[in-house]
Amino acid sequence: MNVGLGLPVGDLEALRAWACRAEAGPFSTLGLLDRIVYDNPEPLVTLAVIAGATSRIRLMTEVLIAPLRPAALLAKQCATLDRLSGGRLTLGVGVGVREDDFQVAHVDYHGRGRRLDEQVRTMRRLWAGEAYGEGAGPVGPAPVRAGGPEMLFGGFVPATADRVARHGDGFLGAMSDPGEMGRFFRAVENAWRVAGRDGRPRLVAQANVALGPEPVVDAARRAIRAYYDFGGYRDKVVHGMLTTPAAIRGAVTAFGDVGADEVMLYCWAADPGQVERIAHSLP
Template sequence: MKIGIGLPNQVRDMAPRVLPGWARRAEAAGFSTLATVGRTAYPGVLDTVALAAAAGATERIGLLSGVLLGPVWPPVLLAKELAGIDGVSGNRLTIGLGIGAREDDFVVDGRGPRGLGQRIDADLETYREVWDGEPVGGGTNPAVPPGTRRVPLLLGGSAPASYARMAKWGEGYVGGSVPPELVAPSFDQARAAWAEAGREGSPRLVALAYFALGDPEQGRGKVHDYYSNFGALADLIAGGVRTTPGELRQAVSDFAALGADELIFNPGTDNPADIEALAEVVL
């Protein structure tokens, strides 16, 4: 199982200037992937900006949005943004995609929090058309340069349609930031949907877990703040922040036992010292 690390792009009171250095240090430490967390109505740095910063600051490490809220974006614009990041990075980007659950994230006129399933299905079609170089805007020009690839997609979500969508469009599934025993049924459903769709092999399964080593209480508090409008779920996720070497090793063992292909440890704070502290335990 590969081990990646999140960027602190959606940590309350984070300093945006830490992102390029964080990315460089994570790559030097040997993590497999740098990942983002996605929201609009929260004081952080947008996924695409954080991923672009990481792409420019690194050379080898994988890049992942875990997850980006697709329906909050006009699809042609998002597809062009993602193709650009993928190209700049040398094809290191994978898009983890979700539909969103907080109404305040939908700030674009005409793209409110309704009909999200139908919207994302249509958007996925549009992404592929843009990446394939089809003309946009009613003219003859494509939105992307020659050589643009279809950016690999992972899908998140817990509705039956989410798993079917993953099996149709994606390369795998991103689990929620909840304890392993709650992720296990989602991984099973992802595998079942994959087989039902007649896909060969198995879906790529990515797990997410929070950690905070330098200041555990601050980390738990910031994670709880991020999920505060989800009620009891905020308590569950914040209570699951890994803050000791033993808890980190247990998370690695538990998610490996579920068959995860990769585990991303998302930070509870923007303290760069936590990068090397985490690497020392889990790599």
């Protein structure tokens, strides 16, 4: 099973160092979150910089709030990043849950699910080389893989499993323990079979982590609390963060036992030394 690393957003200038140290270690993927109304870097721009600093490790949006962006422009951006990275892009997408992000993007919050479905259909057509529509031709460049970069859907509603089965390559789950994750993995696999898809969906689990002395962990807790300071599950996320090597080893093993193909360990402490600490904690 592969283990990836989610990049923190507290120190932009350190992200290239994070990426190079992760590529030199056991990690399979680098992930980056997406928001507008928050002090984080734009993920596609940042991953393009990281692509130039690395050569092996995969690059993943975790997850990109696709409805905030025009479909044709997003298709072009993703295909460009995929080409420039040598086909290393995994596009993790979701509908988003923060209304303020939609407010500043002038996008209808309540229609975001329908908008995502339409976007994905449009992007798949454009990546296949089809014209956009009447009066508008194809939108290049072509991605490395026929049909576009690997696409995973994130979310925990029945529509997510259906989107994976109809449009995606797999599922990306977060904020759940291995038992909950396993149940949703089974729902995704069932939707995949019902849709008549060949093979199986790729299943990715995410866990939040931070290692080090208590001041480092406390700062990480403050960072994750600020990011999830909405809705009713902030405390669950904060308390669920893995802060010891034993907890990380146990979670990675448990997610593998319920069928995860990859576990993304999203780090909330900013110092690049976290890369080696987390690497040494793996089973």
